[in-house]
Amino acid sequence: MRIPIGISNRHIHLSQVDADKLFGKWYEFKRIKDLSQPGESACEETLTIKWNKWEIKNVRVLLPFRKQTQVEIFMWDNYVLWCKAPIRLSGNLEGSESLYLIWPKWTVYLQEWVIVAKRHLHITQAEADERWLKKNQIIKIKTNNPDRWLVFDNVVVRSGDKYALDFHIDMEEANASGVRMGDWGEIIS
Numbered sequence: 001m002r003i004p005i006g007i008s009n010r011h012i013h014l015s016q017v018d019a020d021k022l023f024g025k026w027y028e029f030k031r032i033k034d035l036s037q038p039g040e041s042a043c044e045e046t047l048t049i050k051w052n053k054w055e056i057k058n059v060r061v062l063l064p065f066r067k068q069t070q071v072e073i074f075m076w077d078n079y080v081l082w083c084k085a086p087i088r089l090s091g092n093l094e095g096s097e098s099l100y101l102i103w104p105k106w107t108v109y110l111q112e113w114v115i116v117a118k119r120h121l122h123i124t125q126a127e128a129d130e131r132w133l134k135k136n137q138i139i140k141i142k143t144n145n146p147d148r149w150l151v152f153d154n155v156v157v158r159s160g161d162k163y164a165l166d167f168h169i170d171m172e173e174a175n176a177s178g179v180r181m182g183d184w185g186e187i188i189s
Contacts, residue, residue: 001131002184003141006036006166007174008117010073011060012047012101013090018069018110022047022103029063036166037122039064048102049073049114051081055102071099071114074172078116088115089156119173120156121187122166128159131187135159141167141185148178151188 019027023045030044046058049071056077070093073085078097085097097114100107121141123133133139137157143150152169167185174180 001186003121003165003167003186004036005143005174005179005181005183005185006168007179007181008072008168008170009060010049010056010077010170011042011062011071012049013062013066013070013072015067015069016065018101018108019065021108022101022106029061031063035062036164036168038162038164049081049099050102051083051097051099054081056080068093069101069108069110069113071101071110072117072170073114074170075116076172083114085114085116087118089118089120089158090115117168117170118156119152119154119167119169120158122163122168123157123159124163124165125159125161127165128157133157133159133187139187140189142188143177143179143185144183145178150177150179152177152185 031041032044034041041063043061045061048055048057049059083097093113096112098111099114100109139155141152141155
């Protein structure tokens with residue numbers, strides 16, 4: 001079975017409360033493109049993330065709003081920012097890293113809201129059942145790049161009816177395997 005590969009850049013999922021603090025209560029975000037998961041989109045708006053005296057500018061905001069703000073960075077960003085964001089699944093934020101979100105007018109301090117996203121497979125429940133996959137099961141996915149194929153181990157299955165089929169990795173993992181948007185992989189175990 002071919003599985004499309006989605007490549008993620010560093011990004012920010014804002015809560016409504018933090019969006020209101022940073023941009024103002026009635027601010028309307030400008031959507032620029034839909035993402036692979038239903039109802040999700042990238043916005044024109046970006047923020048600066050900062051920890052200690054180091055910062056990374058132009059980190060994209062994604063919609064829709066979440067219950068809690070979450071920032072997803074790369075492993076390398078830990079060195080740039082001098083922080084220790086752990087590799088975690090989205091939403092697993094307890095004990096994660098802290099930082100500041102900066103917009104030209106306002107700053108918000110985020111305590112334990114920063115992670116490096118763990119690679120995962122989004123799949124509908126029906127597709128998971130067809131393939132005997134269980135929620136949170138650990139699998140392996142092989143990429144299709146003939147010059148630099150790679151097997152990604154420790155891929156977490158995230159099944160549910162709100163998902164569309166997509167293997168999510170970040171840009172660092174994509175670069176290491178020579179994968180581009182539109183490439184595909186296959187489950188090998």
